[in-house]
Structures are given as C-alpha cells and as structure tokens.
Amino acid sequence: MAILSESELSHTELMEKLYSRVKDNFDGGIQWYGEVVKLDPEARSVIERTKSRPEKYKLKTTNR
Secondary structure, rough: OHHHOOOOEEEEHHHHHHHHHHHOOOOOHHHHHHHHHEEEEEEEOOOEEEEOOOOOOEEEOOOO
C-alpha cells in the first residue's frame, strides 16, 4: 500500500519497487509473494487498475 500511495505504477514497476524495498530482508520469491499479496486488496477494491495502456495500479479513492 505504501508503494502505491506514492504514484500509479504498472505491474512491472510495482514489482520492481517491491523488490528494491525488501530484497535485503526477504527470503523467497519476492515477485511471487508480491503478486499474491496484491490480489487481496485488488479483490476487496482497495486498489484498482487504470484504463490506460499499459494498465497501472492505484489506490482506489473513497468518497465518504
């Protein structure tokens, strides 16, 4: 969530930023883990894909 609070990112950009942030403190497949973790907030409509090409991910805004 912190990464997406900075800007809209393509899937590749998102995974690259995730990798650069956790590579020194994470054992295992960072990009695989990132994909699995990304799916939950996407399913709960916390993040969404833009209609641009390439698609980008962004935090969904709420109107309360």
